[in-house]
Amino acid sequence: MNSTDILLWAVLPYIAISSFVIGLIWRFKYDKFNWTTRSSQIYEGKLLSIAGPLFHLGLFAVIGGHVVGLLVPQDFTDSVGLSHQAYHLGAITMGGAAGFATLIGISLLIYRRRTTAMVFAQTTKNDKTMYIFLVATLLAGSAATLSSAGVIGGEHNYRETVGPWVRSILTLSPNGELMMASPIAFRVHAIIAMSLFIIWPFTRLVHSLSAPVGYLFRPSIVYRTRDGRGIAGSRKARQGWERIKY
Amino acid sequence: MKVMAQMGMVMNLDKCIGCHTCSVTCKQAWTNRTGLEYAWFNNVETRPGQGYPRGYEDQAKAKGGWVRTSRGRLRLKAGSRGRRLLSIFSNPRMLNIKDYYEPWTYEYDNLITAPLGQQTPVARPKSLITGKPMKIEWSANWDDDLGGGPENIEKDPILQKLAQDVTTKVKLAFEQTFMFYLPRICEHCLNPACVAACPSGAMYKRAEDGIVLVDQQQCRGWRMCVSACPYKKVYFNHKTGKAEKCTLCYPRLEIGLPTVCSETCVGRLRYLGLFLYDADRVAEAAATENEKDLYQAQLDLILDPHDPVVLAAARAEGIPEDWLVAAQNSPVYKLAKVYKIALPLHPEYRTMPMVWYVPPLSPIVDVLTETGHDGEDVGNLFGAINALRIPLAYLAELFTAGDSELVESTLRKLSAMRSYMRDINLGREPRPEIPAAVGMDQESIYEMYRLLAIAKYEDRYVIPAAHAEQAKDLENMGKSSGCSLEGVDLGSNSGPFGQSSGNPVPVTIENFHIMKDRQTK
Numbered sequence: 001m002n003s004t005d006i007l008l009w010a011v012l013p014y015i016a017i018s019s020f021v022i023g024l025i026w027r028f029k030y031d032k033f034n035w036t037t038r039s040s041q042i043y044e045g046k047l048l049s050i051a052g053p054l055f056h057l058g059l060f061a062v063i064g065g066h067v068v069g070l071l072v073p074q075d076f077t078d079s080v081g082l083s084h085q086a087y088h089l090g091a092i093t094m095g096g097a098a099g100f101a102t103l104i105g106i107s108l109l110i111y112r113r114r115t116t117a118m119v120f121a122q123t124t125k126n127d128k129t130m131y132i133f134l135v136a137t138l139l140a141g142s143a144a145t146l147s148s149a150g151v152i153g154g155e156h157n158y159r160e161t162v163g164p165w166v167r168s169i170l171t172l173s174p175n176g177e178l179m180m181a182s183p184i185a186f187r188v189h190a191i192i193a194m195s196l197f198i199i200w201p202f203t204r205l206v207h208s209l210s211a212p213v214g215y216l217f218r219p220s221i222v223y224r225t226r227d228g229r230g231i232a233g234s235r236k237a238r239q240g241w242e243r244i245k246y
Numbered sequence: 247m248k249v250m251a252q253m254g255m256v257m258n259l260d261k262c263i264g265c266h267t268c269s270v271t272c273k274q275a276w277t278n279r280t281g282l283e284y285a286w287f288n289n290v291e292t293r294p295g296q297g298y299p300r301g302y303e304d305q306a307k308a309k310g311g312w313v314r315t316s317r318g319r320l321r322l323k324a325g326s327r328g329r330r331l332l333s334i335f336s337n338p339r340m341l342n343i344k345d346y347y348e349p350w351t352y353e354y355d356n357l358i359t360a361p362l363g364q365q366t367p368v369a370r371p372k373s374l375i376t377g378k379p380m381k382i383e384w385s386a387n388w389d390d391d392l393g394g395g396p397e398n399i400e401k402d403p404i405l406q407k408l409a410q411d412v413t414t415k416v417k418l419a420f421e422q423t424f425m426f427y428l429p430r431i432c433e434h435c436l437n438p439a440c441v442a443a444c445p446s447g448a449m450y451k452r453a454e455d456g457i458v459l460v461d462q463q464q465c466r467g468w469r470m471c472v473s474a475c476p477y478k479k480v481y482f483n484h485k486t487g488k489a490e491k492c493t494l495c496y497p498r499l500e501i502g503l504p505t506v507c508s509e510t511c512v513g514r515l516r517y518l519g520l521f522l523y524d525a526d527r528v529a530e531a532a533a534t535e536n537e538k539d540l541y542q543a544q545l546d547l548i549l550d551p552h553d554p555v556v557l558a559a560a561r562a563e564g565i566p567e568d569w570l571v572a573a574q575n576s577p578v579y580k581l582a583k584v585y586k587i588a589l590p591l592h593p594e595y596r597t598m599p600m601v602w603y604v605p606p607l608s609p610i611v612d613v614l615t616e617t618g619h620d621g622e623d624v625g626n627l628f629g630a631i632n633a634l635r636i637p638l639a640y641l642a643e644l645f646t647a648g649d650s651e652l653v654e655s656t657l658r659k660l661s662a663m664r665s666y667m668r669d670i671n672l673g674r675e676p677r678p679e680i681p682a683a684v685g686m687d688q689e690s691i692y693e694m695y696r697l698l699a700i701a702k703y704e705d706r707y708v709i710p711a712a713h714a715e716q717a718k719d720l721e722n723m724g725k726s727s728g729c730s731l732e733g734v735d736l737g738s739n740s741g742p743f744g745q746s747s748g749n750p751v752p753v754t755i756e757n758f759h760i761m762k763d764r765q766t767k
Contacts, residue, residue, distance in 0.1 A: 032463040032464075033462060033463060033486070033488075034486075035466065036465065036466050036467035036486070036487035036488055037466060037467040037468065037487060038467060038487035039467050039468075039469055039482070039487060040484075041336065041337060041340045041469060042340065042341065042342060042343050042469075042482050042484050043342070043343055043375070043484070044342075045336070045340060045342055048336045049336045049338065052335040052336035053335045053336055055335075056335040057335070117376040117378060118343070118373075118375045118376050121375060121376045121377065122375075122484065122485075207466060207467070210446065210466045212331065212334070212445030212446050212447075212466070212468065214447065215327060215331060215444075215445040215446075215447070216327055216328065216331065218447055220320075220441070220442040221437065221438065221441050221442060221451060221528075222441055222444075222447055222449065222450040222451065223450060223451050223452075223453045224450040224451075224452060224453060225452070225453045225454065226452060226453075226454050226712070
């Protein structure tokens with residue numbers, strides 16, 4: 001491995017993880033006010049009603065596929081009697097369908113964003129940058145799926161290369177050699193995805209971290225007292241630099 | 247019984263002239279910002295009319311408020327929790343900006359900077375959202391004073407409902423029609439649908455005074471509250487991506503001042519005061535089976551602040567003494583519960599709204615006088631109520647879920663008050679049979695007259711201030727070493743980390759020591 005490979009496959013992953021974690025903590029502590037979906041539904045609802053769920057639900061499936069594909073070792077699926085062929089077929093079809101839905105979803109979302117004057121007017125540079133990384137990740141990921149299926153180049157079993165590499169990163173014993181054995185599409189996808197994680201906390205993507213699951217378990221009507229919570233309408237005083245001077 | 251205090255408002259519609267001063271001053275105070283150009287925390291709509299946002303009362307479409315399930319429980323009309331959570335990617339009931347209106351300004355600059363030419367320069371309307379020239383097609387008060395005529399007015403959801411009943415057909419010919427004004431703010435409901443719909447738990451009801459607020463740090467912009475509120479009084483700030491709403495001017499209330507809309511009301515028609523209510527029974531009352539019984543159920547939630555049992559329970563909950571006195575002097579309690587002339591707006595939404603309305607009666611006296619009758623004679627008045635230009639059925643759809651008798655009883659009280667007071671004003675012998683005919687005595691009808699007609703500032707607004715000593719407790723919270731400043735450096739810049747490092751010294755303690763230094767020894 002030359003130094004570039006070490007940087008890419010043993011250093012960059014940790015930079016991405018650090019940026020993601022520290023960035024999120026920083027953002028939550030200092031910029032809770034801007035931690036929102038920044039929904040544009042008030043401007044346009046028709047296209048969003050198809051594109052929004054298509055993209056998000058597709059993405060959930062894609063994320064689920066990544067968790068299974070990267071974190072569950074092949075030894076495990078073999079031992080429970082799931083043959084490599086069956087696994088591969090399932091992964092390609094389900095992953096392919098989910099990826100396709102996500103891509104259609106985001107294409108519609110971007111089309112909507114560009115063509116609806118009100119939505120486009122509220123699109124920031126930050127949003128545009130984020131879209132580039134997000135779409136690039138999705139496209140490279142789709143290319144990688146096609147490549148593992150043998151549509152591009154030869155068939156490739158990523159559970160012998162990318163999967164172990166991710167686990168080696170997570171167990172703090174990075175093994176870049178594994179990644180270098182994978183086809184180019186996988187490597188490109190991984191690099192772009194890592195950059196996406198680096199910028200994640202500083203974009204609107206943070207809203208993904210506040211999926212309101214707790215809603216299912218709380219009482220309907222929420223009461224809060226004025227005392228003990230500081231000024232009404234806020235929680236604890238913010239610790240950022242924007243403290244108001246009296 | 248769990249006694250809680252609720253700040254409530256009553257608006258006397260008889261006095262509203264539709265001047266929009268409340269809307270304008272509210273706008274200046276709260277929503278003159280980018281992102282909320284289209285939002286009016288206080289708006290005044292002409293009825294009949296579509297309201298703002300357009301057609302918000304059509305709950306078959308808007309799905310706001312609560313419904314009673316077949317098992318007798320409450321559920322948000324938009325569906326179960328799980329179902330609503332699944333729709334956060336695109337809320338199917340979310341309003342479009344066009345339902346309110348696209349905010350605009352004019353290119354005023356063009357008037358003075360346009361080069362010399364044949365035509366007079368004009369200031370074209372320009373969208374405040376896209377910045378591009380736009381065609382103005384609707385706004386918050388497009389159908390003000392019945393503007394736009396029958397085409398616009400016929401879309402009033404209540405008229406559409408009434409139109410199915412031929413006997414209550416409302417006349418829309420200009421000379422025969424009717425109108426009155428309905429100022430609206432957030433209802434600060436006892437059972438707020440917006441709070442229940444918020445996935446993040448950012449919306450809450452303040453325990454001390456029942457004001458419904460949005461925690462701006464916790465709101466994540468899921469916009470469920472916007473569609474869940476049946477009154478559509480939660481607005482989406484499209485710049486910050488967060489929900490905002492009427493705060494009942496809580497910073498003013500906390501120091502004993504009325505809200506901006508009340509303070510600036512030219513007609514002096516707003517009343518502010520406390521209700522004491524039983525929080526334990528709210529859900530049960532809101533789930534009352536028959537919609538027409540909801541008004542009574544809501545009234546029953548409100549407790550008598552003179553009842554020793556209630557007072558003892560209130561003290562046990564830590565409600566301060568001066569708040570209890572304020573609750574006893576509360577004008578809104580008197581109008582809603584004692585005189586029973588104030589009615590809630592759309593009780594059938596089951597949110598238990600806490601802004602109440604005295605229904606309008608006004609045109610009746612003039613109409614009677616014009617027809618050659620004595621316009622203030624009680625017999626004539628009582629007889630004419632059913633023939634009001636503002637049909638009882640219309641008012642009943644607004645205030646009592648369709649129960650015309652309830653509206654009639656409030657209007658009878660108002661006309662009895664007029665007749666009774668006329669005898670006094672003309673120096674004649676007052677007639678006790680007039681108040682008796684509406685189940686009141688002379689003293690209470692006179693007091694009601696004082697509250698409605700004289701309407702002194704201090705009678706209209708009985709607002710107990712928030713407790714300063716509680717605020718002081720807050721400031722000193724977490725300080726265990728009493729008032730000692732040992733080890734705390736005051737004032738000077740000494741120390742390795744400079745002046746502003748370390749935990750802040752509570753102001754009270756700081757002041758105490760500064761004052762002590764200044765004292766002559």
